[in-house]
Amino acid sequence: MNTEERKHWISWMATIAEGVAGVMAVEGGVPASQSVPDPGPSRRRHPLTETEKRIIEHQGTEPPFSGRFVSFFEQGTYVCRKCGEPLFRSEDKFDAGCGWPCFDDSLPDAVRSIRQNSGQRTEITCAHCGGHLGHLFSGERMTPKNMRYCVNSLSLDFQPAPQPVIAGHMS
Ligand SMILES: [Zn+2]
Known part of the structure:
Protein backbone atom coordinates (compact mmCIF):
# COMPACT_ATOMS: atom_id res chain seq x y z
CA MET A 1 0.00 0.00 0.00
CA ASN A 2 1.59 3.29 -1.09
CA THR A 3 1.01 6.60 0.64
CA GLU A 4 -1.76 7.64 -1.71
CA GLU A 5 -3.60 4.33 -1.19
CA ARG A 6 -3.17 4.55 2.58
CA LYS A 7 -4.67 8.10 2.68
CA HIS A 8 -7.62 6.88 0.65
CA TRP A 9 -8.12 3.87 2.96
CA ILE A 10 -8.01 6.06 6.09
CA SER A 11 -10.56 8.50 4.74
CA TRP A 12 -12.82 5.60 3.70
CA MET A 13 -12.61 4.09 7.20
CA ALA A 14 -13.43 7.48 8.72
CA THR A 15 -16.54 7.70 6.54
CA ILE A 16 -17.67 4.25 7.71
CA ALA A 17 -17.06 5.16 11.37
CA GLU A 18 -19.05 8.38 11.01
CA GLY A 19 -21.92 6.46 9.50
CA VAL A 20 -21.92 3.89 12.29
CA ALA A 21 -21.80 6.63 14.94
CA GLY A 22 -24.71 8.37 13.26
CA VAL A 23 -26.84 5.21 13.27
CA MET A 24 -25.99 4.58 16.91
CA ALA A 25 -26.98 8.13 17.81
CA VAL A 26 -30.31 7.71 16.05
CA GLU A 27 -30.89 4.34 17.65
CA GLY A 28 -30.00 5.71 21.06
CA GLY A 29 -32.08 8.85 20.68
CA VAL A 30 -35.39 7.85 19.16
CA PRO A 31 -36.61 5.28 21.69
CA ALA A 32 -35.60 7.52 24.60
CA SER A 33 -37.70 10.39 23.30
CA GLN A 34 -40.64 8.11 22.52
CA SER A 35 -40.70 6.05 25.70
CA VAL A 36 -43.39 7.07 28.23
CA PRO A 37 -43.03 5.72 31.75
CA ASP A 38 -45.90 3.47 32.85
CA PRO A 39 -47.98 5.40 35.42
CA GLY A 40 -48.77 2.22 37.36
CA PRO A 41 -52.20 0.75 38.09
CA SER A 42 -53.12 3.21 40.83
CA ARG A 43 -52.84 6.21 38.48
CA ARG A 44 -54.46 4.70 35.39
CA ARG A 45 -57.97 5.99 36.29
CA HIS A 46 -58.54 9.10 34.22
CA PRO A 47 -57.79 12.21 36.29
ZN1 LIG B 1 -63.26 6.59 46.87
Missing part, protein backbone atom coordinates in the same frame (compact mmCIF):
# COMPACT_ATOMS: atom_id res chain seq x y z
CA LEU A 48 -60.58 14.26 37.89
CA THR A 49 -61.79 17.32 36.00
CA GLU A 50 -61.79 20.70 37.76
CA THR A 51 -65.56 20.40 38.36
CA GLU A 52 -65.18 16.90 39.80
CA LYS A 53 -62.36 18.10 42.07
CA ARG A 54 -64.55 20.93 43.39
CA ILE A 55 -67.24 18.43 44.36
CA ILE A 56 -65.19 15.40 45.43
CA GLU A 57 -62.26 17.14 47.13
CA HIS A 58 -63.89 20.41 48.26
CA GLN A 59 -67.40 19.26 49.33
CA GLY A 60 -69.11 20.93 46.38
CA THR A 61 -72.62 20.17 45.10
CA GLU A 62 -73.60 19.81 41.47
CA PRO A 63 -76.70 21.71 40.32
CA PRO A 64 -79.94 19.70 40.80
CA PHE A 65 -81.17 17.69 37.81
CA SER A 66 -77.80 18.18 36.09
CA GLY A 67 -76.19 14.82 36.81
CA ARG A 68 -76.19 11.85 34.49
CA PHE A 69 -77.52 9.44 37.14
CA VAL A 70 -80.60 11.42 38.27
CA SER A 71 -82.96 9.56 35.93
CA PHE A 72 -80.74 6.55 35.32
CA PHE A 73 -81.99 3.15 36.49
CA GLU A 74 -79.82 0.50 34.82
CA GLN A 75 -78.83 -2.61 36.78
CA GLY A 76 -75.31 -2.47 38.17
CA THR A 77 -73.01 -1.03 40.78
CA TYR A 78 -72.15 2.59 41.48
CA VAL A 79 -68.47 3.06 42.30
CA CYS A 80 -66.43 5.98 43.65
CA ARG A 81 -65.40 8.28 40.79
CA LYS A 82 -62.09 8.98 42.53
CA CYS A 83 -60.89 5.55 43.68
CA GLY A 84 -63.22 3.05 42.00
CA GLU A 85 -64.44 1.31 45.17
CA PRO A 86 -68.04 -0.04 44.95
CA LEU A 87 -70.43 2.17 46.95
CA PHE A 88 -74.08 1.59 46.03
CA ARG A 89 -76.23 -1.03 44.29
CA SER A 90 -78.80 -0.14 41.64
CA GLU A 91 -81.35 -2.16 43.71
CA ASP A 92 -81.15 0.51 46.43
CA LYS A 93 -81.60 3.49 44.08
CA PHE A 94 -84.93 5.28 44.09
CA ASP A 95 -86.38 8.40 42.51
CA ALA A 96 -86.68 10.97 45.31
CA GLY A 97 -87.55 13.78 42.90
CA CYS A 98 -84.92 16.02 44.49
CA GLY A 99 -82.60 16.34 41.47
CA TRP A 100 -79.80 14.07 42.65
CA PRO A 101 -79.41 10.29 42.53
CA CYS A 102 -80.64 8.81 45.81
CA PHE A 103 -80.19 5.44 47.50
CA ASP A 104 -81.77 4.11 50.67
CA ASP A 105 -78.76 1.95 51.52
CA SER A 106 -75.04 1.65 50.74
CA LEU A 107 -72.77 -1.36 50.36
CA PRO A 108 -71.46 -2.57 53.76
CA ASP A 109 -68.71 -0.32 55.18
CA ALA A 110 -68.38 1.50 51.83
CA VAL A 111 -69.70 4.90 52.91
CA ARG A 112 -68.75 6.97 55.97
CA SER A 113 -71.24 9.42 57.43
CA ILE A 114 -69.99 12.53 59.24
CA ARG A 115 -72.34 14.70 61.31
CA GLN A 116 -71.61 18.31 60.35
CA ASN A 117 -71.11 21.10 62.88
CA SER A 118 -74.65 22.38 62.77
CA GLY A 119 -75.99 18.88 63.46
CA GLN A 120 -78.53 19.58 60.74
CA ARG A 121 -76.87 17.63 57.98
CA THR A 122 -74.74 14.53 57.70
CA GLU A 123 -72.02 14.48 55.06
CA ILE A 124 -71.26 11.16 53.35
CA THR A 125 -67.83 10.27 52.00
CA CYS A 126 -66.18 7.27 50.37
CA ALA A 127 -64.85 5.16 53.25
CA HIS A 128 -61.86 4.16 51.13
CA CYS A 129 -60.53 7.49 49.80
CA GLY A 130 -62.53 10.11 51.73
CA GLY A 131 -63.97 11.63 48.55
CA HIS A 132 -67.11 13.71 49.14
CA LEU A 133 -70.31 11.99 47.92
CA GLY A 134 -73.20 14.09 49.23
CA HIS A 135 -75.47 14.02 52.29
CA LEU A 136 -77.50 11.49 54.26
CA PHE A 137 -81.06 12.22 55.35
CA SER A 138 -83.25 10.06 57.57
CA GLY A 139 -86.85 10.13 58.77
CA GLU A 140 -88.32 11.29 55.46
CA ARG A 141 -90.28 8.01 55.04
CA MET A 142 -89.58 7.85 51.32
CA THR A 143 -88.76 4.12 51.43
CA PRO A 144 -89.20 1.40 54.10
CA LYS A 145 -85.52 1.82 55.09
CA ASN A 146 -86.29 5.48 55.79
CA MET A 147 -82.83 6.67 54.71
CA ARG A 148 -81.78 8.81 51.76
CA TYR A 149 -78.18 8.85 50.57
CA CYS A 150 -78.30 11.92 48.30
CA VAL A 151 -75.23 11.74 46.04
CA ASN A 152 -73.66 13.90 43.34
CA SER A 153 -73.60 12.08 39.98
CA LEU A 154 -70.10 13.50 39.49
CA SER A 155 -68.89 11.61 42.59
CA LEU A 156 -69.92 8.32 40.97
CA ASP A 157 -69.07 6.02 38.11
CA PHE A 158 -71.30 3.15 37.02
CA GLN A 159 -70.41 -0.47 36.31
CA PRO A 160 -73.24 -2.26 34.49
CA ALA A 161 -74.22 -5.70 35.77
CA PRO A 162 -73.24 -8.53 33.43
CA GLN A 163 -76.14 -9.32 31.09
CA PRO A 164 -77.93 -12.48 32.26
CA VAL A 165 -77.43 -15.40 29.93
CA ILE A 166 -80.82 -16.37 28.55
CA ALA A 167 -80.83 -20.11 28.04
CA GLY A 168 -82.36 -21.16 24.74
CA HIS A 169 -84.75 -24.08 24.47
CA MET A 170 -82.96 -27.35 23.95
CA SER A 171 -84.27 -29.14 20.89
Whole structure:
Protein backbone atom coordinates (compact mmCIF):
# COMPACT_ATOMS: atom_id res chain seq x y z
CA MET A 1 0.00 0.00 0.00
CA ASN A 2 1.59 3.29 -1.09
CA THR A 3 1.01 6.60 0.64
CA GLU A 4 -1.76 7.64 -1.71
CA GLU A 5 -3.60 4.33 -1.19
CA ARG A 6 -3.17 4.55 2.58
CA LYS A 7 -4.67 8.10 2.68
CA HIS A 8 -7.62 6.88 0.65
CA TRP A 9 -8.12 3.87 2.96
CA ILE A 10 -8.01 6.06 6.09
CA SER A 11 -10.56 8.50 4.74
CA TRP A 12 -12.82 5.60 3.70
CA MET A 13 -12.61 4.09 7.20
CA ALA A 14 -13.43 7.48 8.72
CA THR A 15 -16.54 7.70 6.54
CA ILE A 16 -17.67 4.25 7.71
CA ALA A 17 -17.06 5.16 11.37
CA GLU A 18 -19.05 8.38 11.01
CA GLY A 19 -21.92 6.46 9.50
CA VAL A 20 -21.92 3.89 12.29
CA ALA A 21 -21.80 6.63 14.94
CA GLY A 22 -24.71 8.37 13.26
CA VAL A 23 -26.84 5.21 13.27
CA MET A 24 -25.99 4.58 16.91
CA ALA A 25 -26.98 8.13 17.81
CA VAL A 26 -30.31 7.71 16.05
CA GLU A 27 -30.89 4.34 17.65
CA GLY A 28 -30.00 5.71 21.06
CA GLY A 29 -32.08 8.85 20.68
CA VAL A 30 -35.39 7.85 19.16
CA PRO A 31 -36.61 5.28 21.69
CA ALA A 32 -35.60 7.52 24.60
CA SER A 33 -37.70 10.39 23.30
CA GLN A 34 -40.64 8.11 22.52
CA SER A 35 -40.70 6.05 25.70
CA VAL A 36 -43.39 7.07 28.23
CA PRO A 37 -43.03 5.72 31.75
CA ASP A 38 -45.90 3.47 32.85
CA PRO A 39 -47.98 5.40 35.42
CA GLY A 40 -48.77 2.22 37.36
CA PRO A 41 -52.20 0.75 38.09
CA SER A 42 -53.12 3.21 40.83
CA ARG A 43 -52.84 6.21 38.48
CA ARG A 44 -54.46 4.70 35.39
CA ARG A 45 -57.97 5.99 36.29
CA HIS A 46 -58.54 9.10 34.22
CA PRO A 47 -57.79 12.21 36.29
CA LEU A 48 -60.58 14.26 37.89
CA THR A 49 -61.79 17.32 36.00
CA GLU A 50 -61.79 20.70 37.76
CA THR A 51 -65.56 20.40 38.36
CA GLU A 52 -65.18 16.90 39.80
CA LYS A 53 -62.36 18.10 42.07
CA ARG A 54 -64.55 20.93 43.39
CA ILE A 55 -67.24 18.43 44.36
CA ILE A 56 -65.19 15.40 45.43
CA GLU A 57 -62.26 17.14 47.13
CA HIS A 58 -63.89 20.41 48.26
CA GLN A 59 -67.40 19.26 49.33
CA GLY A 60 -69.11 20.93 46.38
CA THR A 61 -72.62 20.17 45.10
CA GLU A 62 -73.60 19.81 41.47
CA PRO A 63 -76.70 21.71 40.32
CA PRO A 64 -79.94 19.70 40.80
CA PHE A 65 -81.17 17.69 37.81
CA SER A 66 -77.80 18.18 36.09
CA GLY A 67 -76.19 14.82 36.81
CA ARG A 68 -76.19 11.85 34.49
CA PHE A 69 -77.52 9.44 37.14
CA VAL A 70 -80.60 11.42 38.27
CA SER A 71 -82.96 9.56 35.93
CA PHE A 72 -80.74 6.55 35.32
CA PHE A 73 -81.99 3.15 36.49
CA GLU A 74 -79.82 0.50 34.82
CA GLN A 75 -78.83 -2.61 36.78
CA GLY A 76 -75.31 -2.47 38.17
CA THR A 77 -73.01 -1.03 40.78
CA TYR A 78 -72.15 2.59 41.48
CA VAL A 79 -68.47 3.06 42.30
CA CYS A 80 -66.43 5.98 43.65
CA ARG A 81 -65.40 8.28 40.79
CA LYS A 82 -62.09 8.98 42.53
CA CYS A 83 -60.89 5.55 43.68
CA GLY A 84 -63.22 3.05 42.00
CA GLU A 85 -64.44 1.31 45.17
CA PRO A 86 -68.04 -0.04 44.95
CA LEU A 87 -70.43 2.17 46.95
CA PHE A 88 -74.08 1.59 46.03
CA ARG A 89 -76.23 -1.03 44.29
CA SER A 90 -78.80 -0.14 41.64
CA GLU A 91 -81.35 -2.16 43.71
CA ASP A 92 -81.15 0.51 46.43
CA LYS A 93 -81.60 3.49 44.08
CA PHE A 94 -84.93 5.28 44.09
CA ASP A 95 -86.38 8.40 42.51
CA ALA A 96 -86.68 10.97 45.31
CA GLY A 97 -87.55 13.78 42.90
CA CYS A 98 -84.92 16.02 44.49
CA GLY A 99 -82.60 16.34 41.47
CA TRP A 100 -79.80 14.07 42.65
CA PRO A 101 -79.41 10.29 42.53
CA CYS A 102 -80.64 8.81 45.81
CA PHE A 103 -80.19 5.44 47.50
CA ASP A 104 -81.77 4.11 50.67
CA ASP A 105 -78.76 1.95 51.52
CA SER A 106 -75.04 1.65 50.74
CA LEU A 107 -72.77 -1.36 50.36
CA PRO A 108 -71.46 -2.57 53.76
CA ASP A 109 -68.71 -0.32 55.18
CA ALA A 110 -68.38 1.50 51.83
CA VAL A 111 -69.70 4.90 52.91
CA ARG A 112 -68.75 6.97 55.97
CA SER A 113 -71.24 9.42 57.43
CA ILE A 114 -69.99 12.53 59.24
CA ARG A 115 -72.34 14.70 61.31
CA GLN A 116 -71.61 18.31 60.35
CA ASN A 117 -71.11 21.10 62.88
CA SER A 118 -74.65 22.38 62.77
CA GLY A 119 -75.99 18.88 63.46
CA GLN A 120 -78.53 19.58 60.74
CA ARG A 121 -76.87 17.63 57.98
CA THR A 122 -74.74 14.53 57.70
CA GLU A 123 -72.02 14.48 55.06
CA ILE A 124 -71.26 11.16 53.35
CA THR A 125 -67.83 10.27 52.00
CA CYS A 126 -66.18 7.27 50.37
CA ALA A 127 -64.85 5.16 53.25
CA HIS A 128 -61.86 4.16 51.13
CA CYS A 129 -60.53 7.49 49.80
CA GLY A 130 -62.53 10.11 51.73
CA GLY A 131 -63.97 11.63 48.55
CA HIS A 132 -67.11 13.71 49.14
CA LEU A 133 -70.31 11.99 47.92
CA GLY A 134 -73.20 14.09 49.23
CA HIS A 135 -75.47 14.02 52.29
CA LEU A 136 -77.50 11.49 54.26
CA PHE A 137 -81.06 12.22 55.35
CA SER A 138 -83.25 10.06 57.57
CA GLY A 139 -86.85 10.13 58.77
CA GLU A 140 -88.32 11.29 55.46
CA ARG A 141 -90.28 8.01 55.04
CA MET A 142 -89.58 7.85 51.32
CA THR A 143 -88.76 4.12 51.43
CA PRO A 144 -89.20 1.40 54.10
CA LYS A 145 -85.52 1.82 55.09
CA ASN A 146 -86.29 5.48 55.79
CA MET A 147 -82.83 6.67 54.71
CA ARG A 148 -81.78 8.81 51.76
CA TYR A 149 -78.18 8.85 50.57
CA CYS A 150 -78.30 11.92 48.30
CA VAL A 151 -75.23 11.74 46.04
CA ASN A 152 -73.66 13.90 43.34
CA SER A 153 -73.60 12.08 39.98
CA LEU A 154 -70.10 13.50 39.49
CA SER A 155 -68.89 11.61 42.59
CA LEU A 156 -69.92 8.32 40.97
CA ASP A 157 -69.07 6.02 38.11
CA PHE A 158 -71.30 3.15 37.02
CA GLN A 159 -70.41 -0.47 36.31
CA PRO A 160 -73.24 -2.26 34.49
CA ALA A 161 -74.22 -5.70 35.77
CA PRO A 162 -73.24 -8.53 33.43
CA GLN A 163 -76.14 -9.32 31.09
CA PRO A 164 -77.93 -12.48 32.26
CA VAL A 165 -77.43 -15.40 29.93
CA ILE A 166 -80.82 -16.37 28.55
CA ALA A 167 -80.83 -20.11 28.04
CA GLY A 168 -82.36 -21.16 24.74
CA HIS A 169 -84.75 -24.08 24.47
CA MET A 170 -82.96 -27.35 23.95
CA SER A 171 -84.27 -29.14 20.89
ZN1 LIG B 1 -63.26 6.59 46.87
